[in-house]
Amino acid sequence: MFDLIYRFDTSGNAKMPDPADALEARARLEAGNREFATITLLDEGTTNSRVVRLDASALGLADRNGLPPIQRPFAAVLGCADARVPIELIFGQAANDLFVVRVAGNVLGAECLGSLDYAVSNLGGSLKLIVVLGHTSCGAVAAAVEAFIHPHRYLDFATSHPLRAIIERILVAVRAAHRALEQIYTQDVEELPGYRNALHETSIAMNAAITAATLKNEFRESLGPHLDVAYGVYDLQTRRVGLQANSEPDIVRLLLPPSIAEGFDRLGKSIAQSESIRAMLHPTRS
Numbered sequence: 001m002f003d004l005i006y007r008f009d010t011s012g013n014a015k016m017p018d019p020a021d022a023l024e025a026r027a028r029l030e031a032g033n034r035e036f037a038t039i040t041l042l043d044e045g046t047t048n049s050r051v052v053r054l055d056a057s058a059l060g061l062a063d064r065n066g067l068p069p070i071q072r073p074f075a076a077v078l079g080c081a082d083a084r085v086p087i088e089l090i091f092g093q094a095a096n097d098l099f100v101v102r103v104a105g106n107v108l109g110a111e112c113l114g115s116l117d118y119a120v121s122n123l124g125g126s127l128k129l130i131v132v133l134g135h136t137s138c139g140a141v142a143a144a145v146e147a148f149i150h151p152h153r154y155l156d157f158a159t160s161h162p163l164r165a166i167i168e169r170i171l172v173a174v175r176a177a178h179r180a181l182e183q184i185y186t187q188d189v190e191e192l193p194g195y196r197n198a199l200h201e202t203s204i205a206m207n208a209a210i211t212a213a214t215l216k217n218e219f220r221e222s223l224g225p226h227l228d229v230a231y232g233v234y235d236l237q238t239r240r241v242g243l244q245a246n247s248e249p250d251i252v253r254l255l256l257p258p259s260i261a262e263g264f265d266r267l268g269k270s271i272a273q274s275e276s277i278r279a280m281l282h283p284t285r286s
């Protein structure tokens with residue numbers, strides 16, 4: 001068992017100091033996720049607990065002479081709408097810490113970009129980091145993988161604008177993931193029994209990385225040590241944010257996206273070579 005306790009505090013001391021820069025903001029999110037993943041490790045007969053202190057003023061509970069709280073997030077997160085990925089919870093953050101935009105497949109449509117643009121343009125006093133967060137077993141990415149593997153079936157969606165708006169934005173990542181798998185496992189990779197799963201998981205990471213790089217390009221004039229863009233993949237089983245390509249899969253880490261085509265090529269290949277992807281493609285060898 002574990003207890004996750006939100007403790008309201010009216011003393012004015014509950015809000016943690018704002019991170020000084022993007023590096024500190026990444027470290028704070030990583031530490032929050034590490035703690036979350038750790039307390040959810042269930043030990044028979046013991047109860048883990050963690051207290052998240054909520055500054056009452058963040059919810060308008062403290063006396064500010066009748067004024068509403070001031071919005072002061074230190075990070076913006078573009079995450080998937082999937083109900084299994086509650087953003088504040090998995091990063092161990094409280095109210096007014098994160099500016100969260102959630103949409104299926106964490107794709108970057110005009111409205112999402114507009115929301116993030118608002119954060120960058122208006123919350124720059126506190127905002128230090130923009131994060132794109134994918135997650136394992138993402139249904140939106142699975143739909144794009146299906147469309148890639150069976151293009152003829154995609155005609156079924158041809159007249160569904162809402163579905164196409166999501167799937168077509170993810171297809172670029174699926175193509176990049178397929179290319180990476182081909183480069184590592186030859187063109188016969190499609191014949192391997194775990195190809196679909198391997199393509200799915202590789203695409204999830206590539207989708208987050210490509211979206212993060214797109215944001216980096218979009219906001220390039222606003223970025224610097226004080227504001228940066230990172231990405232990660234939340235693992236539904238370990239509850240850790242990281243990347244398949246990590247040599248130590250249990251490590252929590254937010255990563256900086258590549259900025260050039262060769263960087264995506266290298267990233268795709270390193271994910272494709274990771275132990276978990278290899279095990280999906282060759283289940284009997286693992």
Ligand SMILES: [Zn+2]
Pocket residue numbers: 080081082104105106135137138139140141
């Ligand atoms: Zn998803």
